[in-house]
Amino acid sequence: MFTLAIVGRPNVGKSTLFNRLVGRRLALVDNQPGVTRDLREGSARLGDLRFTVIDTAGLEEATDDSLQGRMRRLTERAVDMADAALFVVDARTGITPADEVFADILRRKGHPVLLAANKAEGRQGEAGMFEAFSLGLGEPVGISAEHGEGMADLAAMLRPLIAEKDVAPAEEAEADIDLEEDDEGEEADWAPTEKRPLKIAVVGRPNAGKSTLINRIIGEERLLTGPEAGITRDSISLNFDWEGVPTRLFDTAGMRKRAKVVEKLEKLSVSDGLRAVKFAEVVVVLLDAEIPFETQDLRIADLAEREGRAVVVAVNKWDLEEHRQEKLAHLKEQFERLLPQLRGAPLVTVSARTGRGLDRLHAAIVKAHETWNRRVPTAALNRWLTGMLEQHPPPAPQGRRIKLRYMTQVKTRPPGFVVMCSHPEAIPESYTRYLVNGLRLDFDMPGTPIRLHLRGQSDSNPYKGRKRAEPSRLRKHTHGRRAD
Incomplete structure (x- = not known):
């Protein structure tokens, strides 16, 4: 073209x-x-x-x-x-x-x-x-x-x-592909015969090496890089083929703490980066090996999880690290402790400067995307639910017995489940976490956001709570109609 x-x-x-x-x-x-x-x-x-x-x-x-x-x-x-x-x-x-x-x-x-x-x-x-x-x-x-x-x-x-x-x-002509999407969260203008690209947003604090990493992945100098922090101003998308997978990469502006973002232009840049996160499927949170898991890193990772995106944590500048085994063990411990909502998400070490670790990063992204799209059969879910209830029954607050009757998956991207039960408002958050952690473990869904909704019978019965007509009045009304 x-x-x-x-x-x-x-x-x-x-x-x-x-x-x-x-x-x-x-x-x-x-x-x-x-x-x-x-x-x-x-x-x-x-x-x-x-x-x-x-x-x-x-x-x-x-x-x-x-x-x-x-x-x-x-x-x-x-x-x-x-x-x-x-x-x-x-x-x-x-x-x-x-x-x-x-x-x-x-x-x-x-x-x-x-x-x-x-x-x-x-x-x-x-x-x-x-x-x-x-x-x-x-x-x-x-x-x-x-x-x-x-x-x-x-x-x-x-x-x-x-x-x-x-x-x-x-x-x-080739359809225009960008951040405009339809109500289903998919590109509205992508030709149906085309294979949709895997959409990846690379996010992190300023100077973590996001643009350098993307240049290394695509194999050419398409993005401006350098020692200055905050070079990237807006979200740049690049389409290419990554080891046989059609891919669309979003480079984003470095995200600083909100209190430090005072200039109008930087506010626009951060807003553009947040928009890229919402439209991505997999979010790579890029950390600096020298200062990993800063408060802003945790906020960025939590944002991606709340938006329901698959998350991969990549630690950059690993080529500069001397004590790698000890540092890696410490990073994994920090990850589990500081981001429990992403427990099991992949943590990969890379060097954007040398290209080492990019094969592991690609494999982690592909697997995270597959997990994000996973669907579990309803029969398997209900067999699993029966076992979870036998192992650990739900509590009975104020003597009210809670029954979990039925479970099904209602969506993917990320996986979403509904459990039909009695008194959903009385089920404590700790029991919900017990079920979510069990889903992750037993159905091999580490790290991906899982949405679990508890729904009572009243949610689906429009007549529940209505006052029933008295039998005598009902007979009288019927008799009157027959007389007419």
Whole structure:
């Protein structure tokens, strides 16, 4: 499919245009320059045209190993990957010396370059439109990414380029896959003949190595990395094949304690990361081996469990650890003690820098996903329930005997069960935990969230509690009807 890279200086409206083309808010947008740092891909629609669009970091003049220099190299790499580049300038600001430098760089790349003057609505943008001719990239198209103006002109410029790629007709184009889901929790727009990808979100505190780990997994430098904490600003999704399994990885911004999150942009970043957790199937909680199980790590893991996601705990920077056996034993003890709600969930040691342990991580993720989808036959559940009741009958508060009559599984992803019983409100939480722990052990569901609901007869009997009519009145009423 035809691929278009959107490039330009910081804060010229690239992410706003990206969101306009994909038809939804995928990229974070803020007045602060430099919000976008990684490459974000999306399936774009422009009239009858379908193509892939890449949002890039703002082009900086730095060429060293600073953060800005690394962002620039990543953007240039996106231009090399794409079939064409859309160079966006700010019509209200006019052409700057930096625009001229970058226009020259794009010309030397040898790829087709289109020129768009954004924020061209109204008289304020007219002068910048005329100035854009001086860049030597052909006639600029005036657009307003925020208001959607000029999109037809942009489509006219793209059409001949896309035609050369012999793109499939609109009805056969690849469906856009992102965080939009239907009421069932599945992608609403994924073609039914396609195999759905395994969706994995990598979460953790800043500087735990999330982007480095994902780059190592996919085998290429797609995400910006470095020693600075908080490089990733928004959730980036990447589709690839992981050892034969179609996979979709979400890289998320580092999550700090709520009290420390004061900037508007960081709040947006954390919110975007939480959204990725909700739409993932497996959440990899990445810890730093030097300072594992900080309070924020525990909160992140607990969030994933409360959202009902399968959880895998990965301890990064294991290559720097000297006393590995002792440290691993200590980590497992901490895990069991601090996260009892995830008892049995896999804990894997990895090195994002060297790639060691990625095979174990993949195996743990696949197994956790299988467990998350497990369904237990009703007959097996009720035989199991009978044995659990014989081994440890429920208590009889105030002399009221509690009967657990029937059990069935009502959902998967995560496994959810209903037990029909008398006096469900009187069953203590400790007995519920006894049943949940038994389900984990006897049906091999370690670590996955389990939802157990106790339901009384009144929950399903709409006539319970209604006053019954007196026999004499009923006979009189019937007699009257017959007389009529």
